[in-house]
Amino acid sequence: MRVLITGANGLLGQKLIHLLSDDPDIKVIATGRGPQRIPASGFFYVSADLTDPESVQSLLRETKPDRIIHCAAMTQVDDCEQSPEACESANVTATEHLLKATEAFSSHFTFVSTDFVFDGENGPYKESDQPNPVSVYGASKLKAEQLVQASSLKTAIVRTVLVYGLAHDLSRSNLVLWVKNSLEAGKAIRVVNDQWRTPTLAEDLALGCWLVAEKKAEGLFHISGEGLQTPYEMALKVADAFDLDASLISAVDASTFTQPGKRPPKTGFLIDKAKQQLGFQPTPFEEGLQIVSLQLAQNQRK
Ligand SMILES: NC(=O)C1=CN([C@@H]2O[C@H](COP(=O)(O)OP(=O)(O)OC[C@H]3O[C@@H](n4cnc5c(N)ncnc54)[C@H](OP(=O)(O)O)[C@@H]3O)[C@@H](O)[C@H]2O)C=CC1
Numbered sequence: 001m002r003v004l005i006t007g008a009n010g011l012l013g014q015k016l017i018h019l020l021s022d023d024p025d026i027k028v029i030a031t032g033r034g035p036q037r038i039p040a041s042g043f044f045y046v047s048a049d050l051t052d053p054e055s056v057q058s059l060l061r062e063t064k065p066d067r068i069i070h071c072a073a074m075t076q077v078d079d080c081e082q083s084p085e086a087c088e089s090a091n092v093t094a095t096e097h098l099l100k101a102t103e104a105f106s107s108h109f110t111f112v113s114t115d116f117v118f119d120g121e122n123g124p125y126k127e128s129d130q131p132n133p134v135s136v137y138g139a140s141k142l143k144a145e146q147l148v149q150a151s152s153l154k155t156a157i158v159r160t161v162l163v164y165g166l167a168h169d170l171s172r173s174n175l176v177l178w179v180k181n182s183l184e185a186g187k188a189i190r191v192v193n194d195q196w197r198t199p200t201l202a203e204d205l206a207l208g209c210w211l212v213a214e215k216k217a218e219g220l221f222h223i224s225g226e227g228l229q230t231p232y233e234m235a236l237k238v239a240d241a242f243d244l245d246a247s248l249i250s251a252v253d254a255s256t257f258t259q260p261g262k263r264p265p266k267t268g269f270l271i272d273k274a275k276q277q278l279g280f281q282p283t284p285f286e287e288g289l290q291i292v293s294l295q296l297a298q299n300q301r302k
């Protein structure tokens with residue numbers, strides 16, 4: 001089976017490559033912007049800018065995938081707010097090019113989306129709840145979802161929430177690494193206690209995406225951790241897991257931040273559909289932190 005993973009240099013992309021590249025029955029084709037930044041082997045890497053229709057057409061012609069897992073996106077929420085055209089291009093137009101190019105090959109298409117399609121007034125959300133994005137990023141992902149749903153291909157949409165984990169040379173950090181690195185540097189941090197999320201271990205998300213793609217499942221799936229927590233609560237758990245000074249963490253209201261992109265207050269997902277239809281079972285947050293801690297220790301020994 002030939003599996004094309006977009007956004008291969010990103011957090012989810014790297015975890016998918018790690019999950020699939022040792023399987024002798026799967027040929028992993030990884031695509032990213034610019035050179036490969038993943039220090040691993042066992043897969044084929046193609047550099048492509050997905051906003052360029054010609055590049056996308058030739059990528060599909062050359063690789064003829066059976067499954068596509070489209071992870072690539074402009075994920076910096078504040079940058080999207082400040083550069084809406086770049087956001088539209090990376091998140092909507094690129095998805096449109098990919099869908100069009102895929103039509104010739106009838107591949108199954110999995111699109112990775114976000115809790116930020118919701119306004120955060122009524123979380124946790126199930127798949128049938130009504131989206132209402134409050135940021136340019138959220139609106140762009142919803143627009144891309146609508147293109148995916150309108151396509152004649154067999155498609156699935158995997159929405160997820162606040163992904164954390166360790167990977168190489170990422171262009172954006174995540175809450176766990178940010179808190180850990182700040183506390184290790186002795187830096188005081190202010191963390192919001194009036195937003196709620198169901199944080200997702202990157203390895204769990206990769207497996208969830210693969211369960212969808214492998215089964216050629218169709219429709220919407222909410223795939224995340226379980227149990228609402230505030231980023232402040234998560235930060236305290238990070239301090240505990242890494243034996244760092246929790247007194248450096250202070251709780252603040254989101255209103256004290258002047259971020260360009262508005263964040264939905266209470267998202268988080270109900271994941272019964274993914275559990276029942278896919279057999280998805282997320283790792284509890286505390287265990288996820290232990291996994292990240294082990295990976296960091298292994299990297300230090302290398
Ligand atoms: N991280 C999170 O908390 C969440 C993520 N998601 C969604 O999950 C998916 C994966 O996110 P994640 O892995 O964390 O994000 P990352 O930002 O780590 O990875 C996204 C990748 O997309 C690449 N990319 C951006 N624009 C283009 C382009 N024009 N052509 C080719 N590649 C491009 C980036 O390249 P480069 O590295 O060169 O910048 C990056 O490697 C995204 O679709 C995101 O919207 C949903 C909810 C939460």
Ligand SMILES: Cc1cn([C@H]2C[C@H](O)[C@@H](COP(=O)(O)OP(=O)(O)O[C@H]3O[C@@H](C)C(=O)[C@@H](O)[C@H]3O)O2)c(=O)[nH]c1=O
Pocket residue numbers: 075076077078113114115116160161162163173174175190191192195231232263
């Ligand atoms: C930087 C910072 C973040 N936070 C909190 C707010 C927020 O809930 C959480 C993560 O903040 P970030 O700015 O890293 O991420 P943010 O852009 O809010 O996260 C989102 O990313 C996109 C891609 C998604 O699709 C979403 O699911 C979501 O995870 O940490 C603080 O409390 N203090 C801070 O100084």
